[in-house]
Amino acid sequence: MELREKRDESVRRILEAAMSVFAEEGYSGARVDEIAKRAGLNKAMIYYRIGDKLVLYTEVIHSLFGDIGSAIKGNIPADATPEEKLKIYIRGLALTIADHPYLPGIMMRELASGGGNISELVAEDFASILSIPANILTEGVNKGAFIKTNPVILHMMVVGFMMFFRTTEPVRKRYFERLPEDVRILNEKSISEGVNEVERLVLRAIKA
Amino acid sequence: MELREKRDESVRRILEAAMSVFAEEGYSGARVDEIAKRAGLNKAMIYYRIGDKLVLYTEVIHSLFGDIGSAIKGNIPADATPEEKLKIYIRGLALTIADHPYLPGIMMRELASGGGNISELVAEDFASILSIPANILTEGVNKGAFIKTNPVILHMMVVGFMMFFRTTEPVRKRYFERLPEDVRILNEKSISEGVNEVERLVLRAIKA
Amino acid sequence: MELREKRDESVRRILEAAMSVFAEEGYSGARVDEIAKRAGLNKAMIYYRIGDKLVLYTEVIHSLFGDIGSAIKGNIPADATPEEKLKIYIRGLALTIADHPYLPGIMMRELASGGGNISELVAEDFASILSIPANILTEGVNKGAFIKTNPVILHMMVVGFMMFFRTTEPVRKRYFERLPEDVRILNEKSISEGVNEVERLVLRAIKA
Amino acid sequence: MELREKRDESVRRILEAAMSVFAEEGYSGARVDEIAKRAGLNKAMIYYRIGDKLVLYTEVIHSLFGDIGSAIKGNIPADATPEEKLKIYIRGLALTIADHPYLPGIMMRELASGGGNISELVAEDFASILSIPANILTEGVNKGAFIKTNPVILHMMVVGFMMFFRTTEPVRKRYFERLPEDVRILNEKSISEGVNEVERLVLRAIKA
DNA sequence: GATGAATGAGTATTCATTCAT
DNA sequence: AATGAATGAATACTCATTCAT
Numbered sequence: 092m093e094l095r096e097k098r099d100e101s102v103r104r105i106l107e108a109a110m111s112v113f114a115e116e117g118y119s120g121a122r123v124d125e126i127a128k129r130a131g132l133n134k135a136m137i138y139y140r141i142g143d144k145l146v147l148y149t150e151v152i153h154s155l156f157g158d159i160g161s162a163i164k165g166n167i168p169a170d171a172t173p174e175e176k177l178k179i180y181i182r183g184l185a186l187t188i189a190d191h192p193y194l195p196g197i198m199m200r201e202l203a204s205g206g207g208n209i210s211e212l213v214a215e216d217f218a219s220i221l222s223i224p225a226n227i228l229t230e231g232v233n234k235g236a237f238i239k240t241n242p243v244i245l246h247m248m249v250v251g252f253m254m255f256f257r258t259t260e261p262v263r264k265r266y267f268e269r270l271p272e273d274v275r276i277l278n279e280k281s282i283s284e285g286v287n288e289v290e291r292l293v294l295r296a297i298k299a
Numbered sequence: 300m301e302l303r304e305k306r307d308e309s310v311r312r313i314l315e316a317a318m319s320v321f322a323e324e325g326y327s328g329a330r331v332d333e334i335a336k337r338a339g340l341n342k343a344m345i346y347y348r349i350g351d352k353l354v355l356y357t358e359v360i361h362s363l364f365g366d367i368g369s370a371i372k373g374n375i376p377a378d379a380t381p382e383e384k385l386k387i388y389i390r391g392l393a394l395t396i397a398d399h400p401y402l403p404g405i406m407m408r409e410l411a412s413g414g415g416n417i418s419e420l421v422a423e424d425f426a427s428i429l430s431i432p433a434n435i436l437t438e439g440v441n442k443g444a445f446i447k448t449n450p451v452i453l454h455m456m457v458v459g460f461m462m463f464f465r466t467t468e469p470v471r472k473r474y475f476e477r478l479p480e481d482v483r484i485l486n487e488k489s490i491s492e493g494v495n496e497v498e499r500l501v502l503r504a505i506k507a
Numbered sequence: 508m509e510l511r512e513k514r515d516e517s518v519r520r521i522l523e524a525a526m527s528v529f530a531e532e533g534y535s536g537a538r539v540d541e542i543a544k545r546a547g548l549n550k551a552m553i554y555y556r557i558g559d560k561l562v563l564y565t566e567v568i569h570s571l572f573g574d575i576g577s578a579i580k581g582n583i584p585a586d587a588t589p590e591e592k593l594k595i596y597i598r599g600l601a602l603t604i605a606d607h608p609y610l611p612g613i614m615m616r617e618l619a620s621g622g623g624n625i626s627e628l629v630a631e632d633f634a635s636i637l638s639i640p641a642n643i644l645t646e647g648v649n650k651g652a653f654i655k656t657n658p659v660i661l662h663m664m665v666v667g668f669m670m671f672f673r674t675t676e677p678v679r680k681r682y683f684e685r686l687p688e689d690v691r692i693l694n695e696k697s698i699s700e701g702v703n704e705v706e707r708l709v710l711r712a713i714k715a
Numbered sequence: 716m717e718l719r720e721k722r723d724e725s726v727r728r729i730l731e732a733a734m735s736v737f738a739e740e741g742y743s744g745a746r747v748d749e750i751a752k753r754a755g756l757n758k759a760m761i762y763y764r765i766g767d768k769l770v771l772y773t774e775v776i777h778s779l780f781g782d783i784g785s786a787i788k789g790n791i792p793a794d795a796t797p798e799e800k801l802k803i804y805i806r807g808l809a810l811t812i813a814d815h816p817y818l819p820g821i822m823m824r825e826l827a828s829g830g831g832n833i834s835e836l837v838a839e840d841f842a843s844i845l846s847i848p849a850n851i852l853t854e855g856v857n858k859g860a861f862i863k864t865n866p867v868i869l870h871m872m873v874v875g876f877m878m879f880f881r882t883t884e885p886v887r888k889r890y891f892e893r894l895p896e897d898v899r900i901l902n903e904k905s906i907s908e909g910v911n912e913v914e915r916l917v918l919r920a921i922k923a
Numbered sequence: 924g925a926t927g928a929a930t931g932a933g934t935a936t937t938c939a940t941t942c943a944t
Numbered sequence: 945a946a947t948g949a950a951t952g953a954a955t956a957c958t959c960a961t962t963c964a965t
């Protein structure tokens with residue numbers, strides 16, 4: 092392997108390890124030693140390649156949110172109906188979360204702590220994501236397909252469900268038998284089935 | 300003040316201080332020194348009165364989720380229509396969050412870390428809360444008012460919105476001008492206005 | 508022992524230990540662990556009582572130079588002749604160095620590194636010391652006893668000798684036999700004998 | 716450039732860089748990275764060409780003190796008067812220090828730390844230097860020109876002044892306005908003017 | 924001859940917890 | 945009931961040194 096490739100490989104492993112540890116433990120709970128261990132590298136490499144713990148965390152955050160917006164946008168055909176577009180947007184969010192299993196944990200903690208590490212860059216990522224439902228709803232209203240409603244509220248309901256579904260999973264598993272039958276049913280459902288239901292509800296809610 | 304009263308006052312102050320610190324910093328990020336400082340008490344008092352950091356955290360969690368379910372239930376008249384009951388349930392959740400400003404942060408972090416500190420007791424609290432929409436939906440379906448849908452999904456969408464609305468506030472404030480107009484409008488809205496909209500959407504979504 | 512006394516005793520021991528370690532190893536070379544060990548205290552006590560390494564160093568510096576000037580001044584009778592005053596000043600410097608065995612090492616290192624830790628406070632200490640020979644020389648010139656000369660140059664020659672005498676001691680001891688006879692003689696001399704000679708030379712140099 | 720020349724050039728740059736860093740930071744404070752950076756070379760080169768940090772330091776020390784003695788001796792004509800010889804010796808020291816701006820810092824630190832890195836070789840360098848004033852004084856006494864005095868004391872006064880003058884410069888500059896007028900005058904003087912005054916004082920002190 | 928990658932062994936600093944009063 | 949003193953065990957970060965090319 093070339094030197095440059097070795098370096099990139101090291102950086103990649105550090106970021107991946109860091110992502111998993113930050114997701115599990117949060118920023119304060121994460122141990123740099125543990126990150127190095129999972130990366131299979133010496134701890135000093137982290138400082139050599141990336142920087143201190145905060146820089147590392149920021150890198151992880153950015154690598155997570157960096158291109159979600161554009162990825163989803165890319166999947167929406169310009170000539171689709173607003174209803175179809177909305178479905179693609181919801182599925183896009185679901186796919187993103189499926190692809191980035193650490194995203195919900197990191198995002199929820201980050202928000203819980205006031206988003207202190209959400210840089211301008213990441214804030215723009217968020218704005219880019221939010222603009223998707225905003226545009227779809229506007230188009231839908233103009234075409235008479237949707238009622239007028241606030242896209243951010245809708246977005247928060249959809250994303251809120253997905254993240255709660257994801258992150259409550261261990262608790263639901265653990266306390267399975269204590270929960271009412273309806274929840275138990277949900278427990279056996281995959282997230283994609285849940286997403287289908289969300290889709291149905293959202294469309295019912297906003298159809299003109 | 301009597302000795303007993305002094306003791307209770309100390310405990311109260313410790314728990315309150317702990318709640319605010321845990322909400323802001325998370326379990327690992329919270330410093331016992333900081334909790335003692337905010338409580339206006341000596342650090343050793345925490346160990347004397349409550350126990351170690353984990354015991355303290357568990358106390359805080361339980362005091363947060365302990366009686367949410369029964370409080371909401373108590374506000375729902377047996378003879379209301381399902382639609383009215385659903386509104387009361389949604390408002391009940393909103394009021395709870397308004398009353399416990401630290402709840403969203405603590406809950407989101409707790410879920411993010413796999414709910415390791417959600418004891419059986421708290422799990423039962425959750426089950427109790429979930430049973431409310433479950434019962435309302437069942438009643439609504441039986442009366443032909445609602446379509447059949449999964450109450451947990453609904454709950455997660457509603458609670459998801461509220462918690463995200465709450466916790467994204469600092470970020471929205473900070474990056475106000477970068478966000479699309481729709482978000483800016485939301486920014487100036489109170490949570491109660493947001494809740495009204497959620498109510499409207501949810502009812503549209505499930506009305507038969 | 509009272510609590511307050513215990514605290515003061517701890518602080519005293521930390522400062523003393525720190526002084527010896529800084530003198531031997533310099534700022535960078537000094538290990539906080541070693542300081543704690545010599546103080547007979549836990550390392551965390553240093554941070555609890557004083558602060559980080561730099562704060563500790565600054566405290567040490569100030570405690571060293573804090574009241575040298577006033578101490579020497581206090582020993583000079585107003586009605587003494589300039590010549591007598593000059594002798595007292597030289598002896599005062601010598602006594603100070605004898606009383607503070609770590610002073611030469613710390614001062615020489617500090618100067619070598621550009622005096623970055625010489626605060627305004629310490630600079631005033633220096634100014635106070637320098638004003639002593641300045642005043643004596645001026646008085647001597649006015650009374651026709653001394654020739655006109657620069658007091659700082661004189662001071663640097665005197666202090667320079669004392670510090671070099673002190674700090675070259677280990678080297679002189681170590682390489683004893685390699686040195687010319689004159690040095691060997693000096694080696695066996697006490698510093699006070701050396702100071703006598705300096706006194707004699709200085710007076711010969713400046714007497715009118 | 717030939718390979719050999721390149722090598723020599725590398726070694727030269729390393730030594731020069733090392734000297735400046737050691738002078739500024741001391742042995743412990745000096746970072747090998749910084750030395751490599753100033754030398755404009757890769758860090759591994761230092762180990763390849765010179766050796767570890769201690770070897771490097773020793774090289775620097777020796778290159779500093781190596782030929783001071785013989786250089787000064789070479790400037791003293793055998794037929795000069797003792798008084799003239801003494802002047803040449805003092806000026807020789809001053810020139811040496813002027814030529815080696817890093818010498819005072821390194822020497823003062825080295826002495827402060829007990830001269831642990833002053834090897835036999837360097838000790839002989841010192842002995843060689845000390846023999847100069849020793850011989851001059853002896854000759855002067857024999858010729859009835861000088862009183863009998865200890866040459867090492869004289870040497871320490873002279874060298875002490877020069878090194879203190881040099882190393883106190885930053886502090887004097889920094890706290891200029893706080894100092895008494897005499898010091899301010901000295902501040903504006905060049906070292907050569909200071910040396911003239913030292914010369915005058917020394918000769919007055921020892922003239923028979 | 925020269926260099927970028929990598930690391931082991933430190934080193935300063937923090938923090939939950941206990942002790943003595 | 946309450947507190948200031950004290951500490952052991954981490955924990956983030958650094959740095960001289962070596963390795964592979």
